[in-house]
Amino acid sequence: MVIGTRPGLNAHIARQTRRGPARVGQEHLTLATHPARLKLMLRGTYPRLDAVTTVTEADARDYRRILRLPGVRIEALPNSVPEPDVRPADGTGKWVVAAGRLAPAKRYDVLIRAFARVVAERPDWGLRIYGSGREREKLRLLIGELGLYNHVFLMGPAHPIEAEWAKGAIGAVTSSLESFGMTIVEAMRCGLPVVATDCPHGPGEIIRDGVDGLLAPVGDESAIAGALLRLMNDDALRQRMSRAALAASSRFDPAQVGARYEDLLTALVNRRGGAVHRARGALLGGAYASKEAVRLGTGYVLRGARR
Amino acid sequence: MTGHSPGTALRGATATATPADGSPSRRARADCTADRAGGLTFDVRLTGRQAARPPADxxxxxxxxxxxxxxxxxxxxxxxxxxxxxxxAVLPGTMWLQEGRWDACLVLGDGKPRRLLPGVHDLRALIDRVPCGERTWLGVRIPYATKYGNLTVRSWLREPHAECGPLRVADGSMVLRGTLHGARLSPGACLEAHPRDSAAPPVSVPVPLDGQDAAAESAPSPGRGSGEVVTGKRRPASVFTARLPLDALPPGRRVWNLWLRPSADEGPVRLARILDDVADKKRIFSYPPQHVTGPGGSTRSVRPYYTLDNDLSVRVSCEDQG
Structure with missing residues (x-):
């Protein structure tokens, strides 16, 4: 069993693994954002893999439809987030919390402009944006320009982030593009219902709109503000969604995702036949190793995949 | 929180950190939980052999x-x-702790003290904390990660204390709402700006009495929980609104420290913002600069900010220096 974690490694594995081990390529970004040259290279090498895993169903559908990979098992297995070390938010702190790199695709400018509309109606709520990045100065100037400096704060980076989610009552993600939407799961595991833009790829697969979070169109300040105000003005709705978010996000626990990996890897090994005993040992070792990597890596290694 | 160096916080595991003295080690971490009374609880996770058999002392x-x-x-x-x-270990809210930065260390038996690493900190009780009424002094302790990744507790000790709330800079003036704890505003109360370099005389503007005398805030500001009931004897507290016209600060590049004098007979109280979970406000609370034109046509930039101690000051710069 050999598992690669990015296209370059996956291509090497496809080309160079000796006969015997099962070959798995993980994709943490999306086919849609791969440059054309890379897609050509994948088309040439991925047919030799036994399986390709993506982190969203939408990306898996793209791989099946766009790359011709007959005989390659394409499966979506989401990123995982462990149970937080702090107790969940109790929903009384009047803070909306956002966290992530301060990069253009995160569209924190849209969130800040939407929050200007929120503050006009609910000045008793505030917004904390955690993270660092090259957009920081631009966002700081926007906050000053809109007169929101008593309500919107750029908090800088925070490790661990769970302690910060737990201080809020609503999560917000307003990206124009995601490869998964890890922060949404993090916020939900801390008991926050999330208002998120329904951007490619991820948010729409994580949130059930109206049940454990609210989805809004990308870039739509008015809709984002409306969703935030809806949760602020209806305490009972917010509490219900908070409980639903906590329950629903447990499907992203490393134990659950790890079990799905075990199923996939077992199927691959069985399909190849051969020495089942040795393979099962290698499989379980590999699965536990990947489970551990998934557990330790969610806050660290896989963070590199979050774009 | 802020300033924490990345790479030293692997969730759920003790990090192999190399302290400044160069010796590789597995140092213990402490999870800190804050309570509403100003106390801190430290839960220390030992590593290696010590974890298996924790020493008695x-x-x-x-x-x-x-x-x-x-x-x-x-x-x-x-x-x-x-x-x-x-x-x-518990640092009670009732324990008096001098103002400053307190480095946290672990000592086992008669071993050498070792710097502690930060863990998971639950500081939600600090947000919008209403100081309890029983003591004569106000103590704030916020644990944080230093730039080297170690655990330190920042302590403030103020009596009386002037807590800054929302601050609006517009139309040539700065309007600050806040709460004075441990003293009452009287006629003759004023906002004072003391120049840091003492090269100019202090500037003083009167602060009107709001007519309110309560421990609760007046107008809404973000994050306040709904209807927190404060039990126990209430200390005197006053809500205030102070307005400083920015052209009252003379031209010349300097920093002005802001104080609130509750009455003509009392000493000034340093204006600060400490009743929350943010140990270092300087970079996080950012106010836009205002531009003031002098009589000679020269312009200067005037900008309030929080110092490294979370005290409120104003920086006056020449226009071409921003």
């Missing part, structure tokens, strides 16, 4: 950083608490 030391002289030390005994083997 373990303590958490807080050592005050001083420019000169030996550090003041507070020793908090560590005792087994939860079933998971963590050791617990």
């Amino acid at each position: 373990a303590a958490l030391l807080l050592r005050l950083r001083k420019r000169q002289g030996p550090a003041d030390t507070v020793r908090l005994p560590l005792a087994p608490a939860a079933a998971d083997g963590r050791l617990r």
Whole structure:
């Protein structure tokens, strides 16, 4: 069993693994954002893999439809987030919390402009944006320009982030593009219902709109503000969604995702036949190793995949 | 929180950190939980051999950083608490702790004290804290990660205390709403700006009495929980609104420290913002600069900000220096 974690490694594995081990390529970004040259290279090498895993169903559908990979098992297995070390938010702190790199695709400018509309109606709520990045100065100037400096704060980076989610009552993600939407799961595991833009790829697969979070169109300040105000003005709705978010996000626990990996890897090994005993040992070792990597890596290694 | 160096916080595992003295080691971490009364609970996760057999004589030391002289030390005994083997020490809200930065260390038996690493901090009780009424002094302690990744507790000790709330800069003036704890505003109350370099005389503007005299805030500001009931005897407290016209600060590049004098007979109280979970406000609370034109046509930039101690000051710069 050999598992690669990015296209370059996956291509090497496809080309160079000796006969015997099962070959798995993980994709943490999306086919849609791969440059054309890379897609050509994948088309040439991925047919030799036994399986390709993506982190969203939408990306898996793209791989099946766009790359011709007959005989390659394409499966979506989401990123995982462990149970937080702090107790969940109790929903009384009047803070909306956002966290992530301060990069253009995160569209924190849209969130800040939407929050200007929120503050006009609910000045008793505030917004904390955690993270660092090259957009920081631009966002700081926007906050000053809109007169929101008593309500919107750029908090800088925070490790661990769970302690910060737990201080809020609503999560917000307003990206124009995601490869998964890890922060949404993090916020939900801390008991926050999330208002998120329904951007490619991820948010729409994580949130059930109206049940454990609210989805809004990308870039739509008015809709984002409306969703935030809806949760602020209806305490009972917010509490219900908070409980639903906590329950629903447990499907992203490393134990659950790890079990799905075990199923996939077992199927691959069985399909190849051969020495089942040795393979099962290698499989379980590999699965536990990947489970551990998934557990330790969610806050660290896989963070590199979050774009 | 802010300033934490990345790479040293692997969730759920002790990090292999290399301290400044170069020796590789697995240092213990402490999870801190704050309570509404100003107390801190430290839950220390030991590593390696010590975790298996925790020594009987373990303590958490807080050592005050001083420019000169030996550090003041507070020793908090560590005792087994939860079933998971963590050791617990408590810094009660009633314990008086001098203002400053207190480095946290772990000492086992008669071993050398080792710097503690930060863990998971639950500081939600600090947000919009209403100081309890029983003591004569107001103590704030916020644990944070230093730029080297170590655990330190920032302590403030103010009596009386002027807590800054929302600050609006517009139309050539700065309007600050806040709450004065441990004193009452009287006629003759004023906002004072003291120049840091003492090269100019202080500037004073009167602060009108709001007519309100309560421990609760007046107008809404973000994050306040709904209807927190404060039990116990209330200390005197006043809500205030102070307006400083920005052209009252004369031209010339300098920093002005802001104070509130509750009455003509009392000493000034430093204006600060400390009743929350943010140890270092300087970079986080950012106000736009205002531009003031002098009589000669020269312009200067005037900008309020929080110092490294979370005290409120105003920086006046020449226009071409921003």
